[in-house]
Amino acid sequence: MKKAENIASIYNLYVNDLFTYALYLGFEKEIVMDAIHDVFCRLAADKNILNEVSNTKFYLFKSLKNRLYDIYKSKREHINLSAVDSQELPFNIHVTIEDKLINKEEQQRIENQITEMLDSLTERQREIVYLRYVQEYDYPQIAELLNISIHGCRKLLSKAMQNLREKYGALILFFLLS
Numbered sequence: 001m002k003k004a005e006n007i008a009s010i011y012n013l014y015v016n017d018l019f020t021y022a023l024y025l026g027f028e029k030e031i032v033m034d035a036i037h038d039v040f041c042r043l044a045a046d047k048n049i050l051n052e053v054s055n056t057k058f059y060l061f062k063s064l065k066n067r068l069y070d071i072y073k074s075k076r077e078h079i080n081l082s083a084v085d086s087q088e089l090p091f092n093i094h095v096t097i098e099d100k101l102i103n104k105e106e107q108q109r110i111e112n113q114i115t116e117m118l119d120s121l122t123e124r125q126r127e128i129v130y131l132r133y134v135q136e137y138d139y140p141q142i143a144e145l146l147n148i149s150i151h152g153c154r155k156l157l158s159k160a161m162q163n164l165r166e167k168y169g170a171l172i173l174f175f176l177l178s
Contacts, residue, residue: 010043010050018039019032022068027071027072031071035068039060039064039067125160128156139154
């Protein structure tokens with residue numbers, strides 16, 4: 001397989017997940033697509049990157065987040081030093097459920113409950129819940145992506161889940177297991 005074909009197939013496989021993740025971080029669609037294309041242009045320019053990567057999807061997520069962070073920093077006139085150190089970006093999940101068997105009213109009720117639950121978390125907690133339960137990353141990957149220790153990653157997710165259990169009890173288990 002030619003390198004261009006390989007990169008094209010990787011692009012087609014992961015572009016939707018990358019796009020969704022970047023939108024959740026709060027960036028505009030045009031900026032997201034530019035950043036995704038920047039990541040893939042870098043892949044195309046350096047033949048050895050893909051050979052050195054053990055988890056392509058994780059590498060793409062990390063590269064995209066770094067590229068978006070660079071764009072975020074370049075667009076801000078006054079950068080808060082604590083934000084630079086922690087690399088925190090807004091993380092907003094807009095929940096959509098596409099189960100055709102549930103009627104519109106039930107869909108709206110469930111979406112409102114999930115949104116309410118996620119809104120009760122901090123931006124960082126929402127991001128870690130998304131990475132762990134939607135993207136199914138393990139703790140070392142999440143820790144690297146969020147630039148925190150594995151222990152810090154476990155603690156952050158534990159705190160988010162404790163917060164959700166305290167406020168919503170067994171309802172949170174229903175959503176995580178479904």
